[in-house]
Amino acid sequence: MARGHGPEVGKRRLASELRRLREAAELTIGEVSGHLRCSASKVSRIETGHVGVRPQDARSMLRLYGVDGQELEELVQLAHDARARGWWHAYSEVFTGSFVGLEADADSLRAFQALLIPGLLQTRRYANAVISAMRPNASDAEIKRRVSARMRRQRLLTEASPPSYVAVMDEAVLRREVGGREVMVEQLARLCDAARLPHITLQVVPFGAGAHAGMEGPFLILGFPDEADADVVYVDSTTGGVFLEEPEEVRRYSLMFEHLRACALDHDESVRLISHLAFAVQGGESAM
Structure with missing residues (x-):
């Protein structure tokens, strides 16, 4: 595996992107948690990289933020990659x-x-x-x-x-x-x-x-x-x-x-x- 392409780095990069995209969509953590039917603390922990995000949840979040096409698929792939075990x-x-x-x-x-x-x-x-x-x-x-x-x-x-x-x-x-x-x-x-x-x-x-x-x-x-x-x-x-x-x-x-x-x-x-x-x-x- 090439340097910089491991699961922890992928999780960290995805977390940063999810936070950036949520803020760009002018949505609060509470609004996102309501959409996902989960706690606000879970969304917050996903955005800080403390917990991973399931690919299906990543897809739901990204669609909520107005992301589609290749960008969406690349970020969902990051969610898949981040679940690999080192x-x-x-x-x-x-x-x-x-x-x-x-x-x-x-x-x-x-x-x-x-x-x-x-x-x-x-x-x-x-x-x-x-x-x-x-x-x-x-x-x-x-x-x-x-x-x-x-x-x-x-x-x-x-x-x-x-x-x-x-x-x-x-x-x-x-x-x-x-x-x-x-x-x-x-x-x-x-x-x-x-x-x-x-x-x-x-x-x-x-x-x-x-x-x-x-x-x-x-x-x-x-x-x-x-x-x-x-x-x-x-x-x-x-x-x-x-x-x-x-x-x-x-x-x-x-x-x-x-x-x-x-x-x-x-x-x-x-x-x-x-x-x-x-x-x-x-x-x-x-x-x-």
Whole structure:
């Protein structure tokens, strides 16, 4: 499947079009819900992409908005496509939102992490240590399942047409010993290996940079190949992430990311630092 043509992106694009067409037809959500004989909250959730829309309901809505012909059929096809199930549905207890589906279709990913190695670059043992620490009440089976889901997600960076991936990390990420010395040596080596791939750029914000734009926490900016699909920001947290889609919010985070890149070491300098720390830890020295 080509980048930008997956079910989550299709659902997001259809939701945006349905809202635009309803407003152009000067109809309220209440009027549409009355026509469909459903709740107004359902129509609202369809327009925000929180729930999918059945093809027959999409057709009814579009006809109500005065849409017909090829445009109608193309949008109804989007409703069909959005019902497809991606690989992540097998991990529905782990991935509860649309994040992984959108990530799978992005053609550019810009990530910042202040405390952890980005999930797409974690080794299995590092991921196990992180998830175990962050979910102290989880069973061994749950932790194993979450680690497996994270490893499956990482295939995104090694598929035939991977997205460009720029990961900026605070220096603290590299110096925090997670899982023990052996795990950290393996993890730092993994970063050096990933840095050799042409579509991956790593940058480290050194301690010497002082205060910086990413100190509030991690975020990811997802970009898509089709101009109809605007960039979206995903702000992660332990209780679940949130999507930011308003143009002003996306611009703010894009500017933050550019500031972070400007104060970070460049790719080659960052890889040299990571390599140096790997050798130091392997030799028994403290990363600090």
